[in-house]
Amino acid sequence: MAVEVYPLLARGVFATFGYFVIDGETGRGVLVDPGAQPGLFLSAARERDWKIDAILLTHGHFDHMGAAGELRDAWSAPVRAHELADRYLLDPRLNLSADHGTPITLAGASKLSDGDRIPVGGIAGALEVLHVPGHTDDSCAFWCEQEASRSSETPSTRAARPDRVPDRGWTQAAREHTQKHSRVAS
Template identity: 35%
Template sequence: MKWTRIPLGPIQTNAYILEDDSGSALIVDPGAEAEKLISLIKEKNVKPLAILLTHAHFDHIGALDLVREEWNLPVYLHEEEKDWLQNPSLNGSARLLGQGITAKQADVLIEKDQKVKIGSFQFDIFHTPGHSPGSVSYYFQDEGIVLSGDALFKQGIGRTDLTGGSYDTLLKSIHEQLLTLPEPTIVLSGHGPETDIQTEMDENPFLNGFSL
């Protein structure tokens, strides 16, 4: 499986295109600049199968409807944030932008940690709340990558001062759901460059000294 990171919008939120050997693809967090993202997907000549949302903050959903409508794609989102796509107060756009960003409701609501298969893509979904109540991470074991959204960054963690955020909950999620993955696992975050589990265990200043 190949992956491509595309920073989009004023906050440079990372969208990802995941491609398998057959030319199928998954799209993760289409946050902004829909035309740019759609053009890139078409240039790659892949067939998107679904959109995976790590959570429903405005900077991760700004291009959602245009991208989903281009290929009539199902959208996956945790049930804790099922109302956020249509509510600017919940998704943060009212507070942080002063204007409302909305999208249509998700098609598939994630209710629990589970294994999922879409086409040839097989992955685990882990509930990793703290940055937001419905944050999830997508773990592709065979490829050794995890898409952590805004839970875990290179040398950082997600902010917890937005609706439903909790610092203690976020640290618990990271330690129980992410740092338990194999140390070479590559972490693809919602902002910034990739890292790996071992590096963050050893060097992330927010994680050192935390105990459950």
């Protein structure tokens, strides 16, 4: 079984990537950080006949969770975020949506903790939750050993959690987010 990662650029107030992380054999998986344009994600999953079992958030800012509520309802898939995320998800000032025109909140997210393992389709424990506070105190990354073994890239943010970040690489979602939001001196 192979984990496959498919980025999709959604344009809202900001253009941010959401990532489908799919079990290539079953067509089941998760969606990471759907920031806007829920119809775009719905169409992509429908066109490929993917079944989304969960929506994962790297942190609680609106540009990473703005479409999660509508997608949760459409797919009957739980939203999962770090255990510290509620303060952002429930407060438009903290999630920054209040400053950008439309206050957004998202209630009912299931809690994730550092070290939790998340299945992707039929692959038990395919993603490991890494709590990587920095951009926000609820920031997390989703590391996939299978995806990392195909990658020659090294994370640019090893200094954030050197005790937890494997040398082999990150899933696309973690890589894009941490490279965009972190600056680590070499």
